[in-house]
Amino acid sequence: MKQYIIEGGKSLNGVVTISGAKNAAVAILPATLLVNGTCRIENVPDISDVRLLLEILDDMGAVIRRLSPNTLEIDCTHVRDSEASDALVRRIRASYYLIGAQLGRFGHAKVALPGGCNFGARPIDQHIKGFETIGAEVTLHNGFVCAVAPESGLTGGRVNLDVVSVGATMNIMIGAVLATGTTIIENAAKEPHIVDLANFLNAMGAKVSGAGTDIIKIRGVKSLRGGFYSIIPDQIEAGTYMAAVAAAGGNVLIQNVIPKHMDCISAKLREMGVKITEYDDAIRVQRTGVLRRANVKTLPYPGFPTDMQPQIAVCMALASGVSVITESIYDTRFGYCAELNRMGAAIKVDTKIAVITGVEKMHGCTVHACDLRAGAAMVIAGLAAEGRTVIEEIEYIERGYENLIGKLEGIGASIKRIETPRGRRVPAVG
Ligand code: UD1
Numbered sequence: 001m002k003q004y005i006i007e008g009g010k011s012l013n014g015v016v017t018i019s020g021a022k023n024a025a026v027a028i029l030p031a032t033l034l035v036n037g038t039c040r041i042e043n044v045p046d047i048s049d050v051r052l053l054l055e056i057l058d059d060m061g062a063v064i065r066r067l068s069p070n071t072l073e074i075d076c077t078h079v080r081d082s083e084a085s086d087a088l089v090r091r092i093r094a095s096y097y098l099i100g101a102q103l104g105r106f107g108h109a110k111v112a113l114p115g116g117c118n119f120g121a122r123p124i125d126q127h128i129k130g131f132e133t134i135g136a137e138v139t140l141h142n143g144f145v146c147a148v149a150p151e152s153g154l155t156g157g158r159v160n161l162d163v164v165s166v167g168a169t170m171n172i173m174i175g176a177v178l179a180t181g182t183t184i185i186e187n188a189a190k191e192p193h194i195v196d197l198a199n200f201l202n203a204m205g206a207k208v209s210g211a212g213t214d215i216i217k218i219r220g221v222k223s224l225r226g227g228f229y230s231i232i233p234d235q236i237e238a239g240t241y242m243a244a245v246a247a248a249g250g251n252v253l254i255q256n257v258i259p260k261h262m263d264c265i266s267a268k269l270r271e272m273g274v275k276i277t278e279y280d281d282a283i284r285v286q287r288t289g290v291l292r293r294a295n296v297k298t299l300p301y302p303g304f305p306t307d308m309q310p311q312i313a314v315c316m317a318l319a320s321g322v323s324v325i326t327e328s329i330y331d332t333r334f335g336y337c338a339e340l341n342r343m344g345a346a347i348k349v350d351t352k353i354a355v356i357t358g359v360e361k362m363h364g365c366t367v368h369a370c371d372l373r374a375g376a377a378m379v380i381a382g383l384a385a386e387g388r389t390v391i392e393e394i395e396y397i398e399r400g401y402e403n404l405i406g407k408l409e410g411i412g413a414s415i416k417r418i419e420t421p422r423g424r425r426v427p428a429v430g
Contacts, residue, residue, distance in 0.1 A: 001392065001419070001420050001421070002394050002395065002417065002418070002419050003390050003391060003392055003394060003417070003418055003419075003420070004379065004382070004389075004390070004391040004394050004397075004405070004415055004416070004417055005388065005389070005390055005391075005415070005416050005417075005418060006364070006379065006382035006383060006385075006388065006389045006390075006391070006413070006414065006415045007364075007387075007388055007414040007415075008248075008364055008382050008383055008384060008385040008386055008387060008388070008389055008414075009248075009384075009385065009386045009387070010248065010383070010412055010413060010414060011248055011249040011250035011251075011412065012244060012245050012248050012249070012250035012251075012252050012383070012408075012411040012412050012413060013250045013251050013252060013411060013412050014252060014253075014410055014411040014412060015252070015253045015254075015255060015410070015411070016241050016252055016253075016254055016255070016407050016410060016411050017255050017256050017407070018233045018234055018237050018238045018241070018254060018255065018256045018257050019043070019045040019046075019047075019070070019233070019234055019237060019256075019402040019403075020042075020043035020044055020045045020070065020230075020231035020232070020233065020234060021045070021192070021193050021196065021231055021232050021233060021234040021235065021236075021237075022045055022047060022049060022050070022234055022236070022237070022399075022400045023094075023166070023191070023193040023234075023236075024192075024193035024196040024197060024200075024231050024232055025044050025045055025049075025050050025053075025231055026049055026050065026053060026092070026094035026097065027094065027097045027170045027171075027174065027193065027197045028041065028196070028197060028200045028229070028231065029041075029044075029050065029053045029054065029057065029074070030053065030057075030094075030095075030097035030098045030100070030101040030174065031097065031100075031101055031174050031177075031197065031200065031201060032057070032062070032074045032076050033057070033060075033062075033076045033079060033098075033101040033102065033104075033105045034076075034101060034104050034105050034174070034177060034178060034201075034204075034224050035076055035077075035204050035224040035225065035226060036077050036223055036224065036225060036226070037075065037077060037224075037225045037226025037227075038073050038074070038075040038077075038226040039073070039074050039075075039076075039204065039226055039227060039228075039229065040067075040071065040072070040073050040226075040227070040228045040229070041071070041072050041073075041074065041200075041228075041229050041230070041231065042070065042071045042228075042229070042230040042231065043070055043071075043230045043231040043232075043233070044070050044071065044072050044231060045070070045231075045234065045237075045402045046069055046070060046402050046403070047398065047399060047400055047401065047402050048395070048398050048399050049092050049094060049399045049400060052088055052091060052092050053092065053094070053095070054072075055088055056084045056085060056088050056089065056095065056098070057074065057076065057079075059082075059084065059085050059088070060076075060079045060080055060082055060084060061076075061078060061079040061080045061082070062074055062075065062076045062079050063075040063076075063078075075226070076105075079105075081106045083110050083111075084098050084102075084111060084112075086111075086112035086143075086144070089111055089112040089114070090112045090113070090114070092114070092399075093114045093122070093167075094114070094167075095111060095112070095114050096111070096114045096124055096127060096145075096167055096171060097167075097170065097171055097174060098111045099111045099127065099131070099145055099147055099171060099175070100127075100131070100170075100171040100172065100173075100174035100175035101174050101175075102147075103131060103136055103147045103149060103154070103175050104154070104174060104175050104176075104177055104178045104179070105178075107148070107149040107153065107154075108146075108147065108148045108149065109145070109146070109147045110144050110145070110146045110147075111144065111145050112143055112144055112145075113140070113143050113144065113145060122330075124145070124167070124168070125162075126161050126162060126163060126165045126168035127165075127167060127168045127171045127172065128145070128147075129159060129161075129162075129168075130159045130161075130168055130171065130172030130175065130176075130185070131147050131171075131172070131175055133157040133158065133159040133172075133183070134154045134155060134156060134157050134159075134172075134175060134176050134179050134183055135149060135150050135152075135153075135154050135155050135157070135179075136148060136149050136150075136154060136175070137150075153179065153180055154175070154176070154178070154179035154180070154220075155179055155180045155181050156176065156179050156180065156181030156182040156183040156184075156218070156219075156220055157181075157183055157184075158183075158184045158186065159172060159183070159184070159185055159186065160186040160187055161185065161186065161187040161188065162187075163187075164187060164188075164189045164214075164300040165189060166189040166191050166193070166194065166300075168189075169185055169188045169189040169194055169216065170189075170193070170194055170197050172185055173185070173194075173197060173198065173201070173208060173211075173216065173218055174197070174201075176218040176220065177201055177206045177208070177218060177220065177221065177224065178220060178221065178222070178223070178224070179218075179220040180220050181219075181220055182217060182218065182219045182220065183217075183218040183220070184215065184216070184217050184218075185215070185216040185218070186214065186215055187214055188210075188211075188213070188214050188215065188216045189300055189301065190212055190213065190214060190300065190301045190302065191300070191301040192212075192232055192235055192258070192261045192301065193232070193235075194211050194212065194216075195211045195212040195232075196231060196232045197211070198211030198212075198216070199211075199229070200229045200231075201224070203227045203228065203229045204224040204225060204226065204227045204229075205221055205223070205224045205225050205227070206218070206221055206224060207219035207220075207221055232258060232261075233256045233257050233258055233261075233281075235257075235258075235261040235262065235265075235305070236305060236307045236308060236373070236400075237400075237401060237402075238254055238257040238261075238262060238283070239262065239265040239305070239308045239311065240308070240311050240373075240376045240380070240401070241254050241285075241407075241411075242254065242262070242265060242266070242269060242274075242276075242283065242285050243265075243269070243308070243311035243312055243314065243315055243380055244311075244379070244380045244383055244408075245274075245285040245286075245287055246269050246272065246274045246285065246287050246291065246315045247291075247314050247315050247318055247380050247381070247383065247384040248380070248383040248384045248413075249287050249288065249384075250286070250287065250411070250412070251284070251285070251286045252284070252285050252411050253282055253283075253284050254282060254283045254284070254285060255281065255282040256281060256282070257281060257282060257283055258281070259278040259279070259280075259281075259282075259283055262283060263302065264302055264303060264304045264305070265304070265305075265308055265312075266278070266283065268294060268296060268304060268312060269285070269315070271292070271294045272291045272292050272293075272294050272315060272316075272319060273287070273289055273290065273291055273292045274286070274287045274291070275287070290319075290320050291315055291316075291318055291319035291320065291358070292319055292320060292321065293316065293319045293320060293321030293322055293323045293358060294316065294319070294323055295323060295324045295325070295326075296309070296312055296316075296323075296324075296325045296326070297325075297326040297328055298325075298326070298327050298328050298329050299328060299329075300329070306327065306328075306329040306330060306333065307373050308373070309325060309327060309333060309373070310333075310336050310373045310374045310376065310377035311373065311376055311377050311380055312325070313325055313336075313337065313340065313347070313354065313356060313377060314340065314345075314377050314380045314381045314384065315380075316356040316358065317340055317345035317346070317347060317356055317358060317359065317362065317381070318358060318359065318360075318361075318362065318384060319356075319358040320358050321357075321358055322355060322356065322357050322358070323355075323356045323358065324353065324354070324355055324356070325353070325354040325356065326352060326353050327352045327353075327354075328352065331351075331352070332351075334347075334349040334352075334354050335370045335371075335374065336370050336371075336374035336377055336378070337349050337354055339367040339368065339370070339374075339378060340362070340367075340377070340378075340381055342365055342367060343362040343363060343364065343365055343367065343381050343385055343389070344359055344361065344362040344363050344385070345359060345362055345381075346358075346359055361385070361386055362381055362384060362385040362386070363385050363386050363387050364382060364385045364386065364387035364388045364389035364390075365389065365390075366389075366390040366391075366392065367381075367382075367389065367390070367391055367392070368391065368392040368393045369391055369392070369393045369394055369396045369397050370393070370396070371396055372396045372397060372399050372400045373400075374396075375391065375393070375394065375396045375397035376397060376400075376401065378391045379391065379397065379404070379408075379415070382415075383408070383413055383415075394417070405417050
């Protein structure tokens with residue numbers, strides 16, 4: 001059993017450096033399947049989701065070299081036309097990008113339906129609609145998605161997404177890069193990692209334009225060649241540290257960020273009384289006074305990200321007055337509130353709305369991480385709470401945060417990771 005143990009109540013001070021973006025990396029790695037030649041990729045976060053994707057690529061015959069902890073060379077020139085191991089694929093939601101990548105590379109794909117965090121129904125109908133638009137025949141059978149291109153190959157088409165979907169936008173982009181003709185994605189998502197994937201593909205010879213707007217145009221090319229790429233900093237990791245400083249108090253310089261990507265999060269924290277100073281590639285977060293209440297509605301980028309919803313909830317739980325969060329992307333994403341309430345928060349949830357009455361203090365206890373970002377919220381709550389917090393099921397957290405312990409210790413937190421044999425529990429205080 002792996003756990004984090006936090007002795008809370010200490011303010012955070014110093015400098016923390018943000019890693020490469022998880023949600024960009026988990027699309028870019030499968031997309032290397034499309035490339036003839038070596039991709040040198042910098043700023044790859046060393047997190048378990050990435051390690052899993054590398055294992056899948058390795059299984060398929062990719063040649064992978066780690067030049068430094070965060071720089072990889074991946075050569076998929078001689079990958080085998082084989083299925084990705086479904087035991088591995090089911091463990092990570094982003095493995096759905098293997099459908100687009102295999103379809104583009106081999107003209108067919110068979111991938112187990114994705115796993116990942118449970119926020120209610122997470123359909124992939126829009127991905128399928130996109131693949132069908134470029135000529136693939138897609139079937140769902142025995143828990144697998146099977147996609148087959150016609151003998152003449154994939155051909156460009158126009159797809160209008162019914163919902164703004166990050167995954168569908170990126171997957172269709174990956175699938176269409178090597179198709180004949182032009183593919184247009186309308187009502188595309190605009191997240192920073194969508195632009196990053198387009199930039200990666202273009203660095204390898206693709207012709208993708210419009211990424212970052214709601215109409216993306218992909219002019220098919222015959223092949224992609226190797227090249228160099230550096231992944232953008234992780235917007236959500238940076239936001240998580242910002243929320244941690246807001247909740248626990250202190251003064252931290254968060255470096256290796258793109259402040260523009262943080263606008264919505266910075267604006268909300270400023271509204272709550274946190275001082276945010278922006279530099280070229282860093283943000284300073286200072287919180288000394290009382291946090292003020294605020295309301296948040298999660299929206300596609302540039303709106304407030306659903307992946308920051310649990311973290312901001314902790315700040316609101318400690319703010320003066322009543323705050324309201326409206327979750328508009330997922331059906332159920334408030335499972336963690338019950339855990340925060342056990343730590344002394346006062347949150348009432350009604351389906352997609354959480355009403356949070358601020359309390360002066362939270363206290364440590366044993367809680368569990370019910371998903372990746374919920375787990376991050378537990379860490380923030382533990383840092384801000386009085387006494388000891390024990391967090392269980394930290395595997396979720398390690399899917400998406402590189403060196404969380406080292407980074408938090410570096411800014412003054414008291415946090416450690418322990419592994420105990422199953423059945424033996426570390427006593428919780430408070
Ligand atoms: C990605 C991110 C996840 C983030 C989410 C929203 C990855 C690996 N995951 O997830 O961290 O929380 O974006 O920013 O990058 N939908 C459909 N049909 C589809 C696809 C999506 O109805 O085919 C719906 C979903 O149920 C959801 C909404 O569209 O309500 C947005 O989902 P989407 O943007 O696709 O999220 P993911 O790609 O799964």
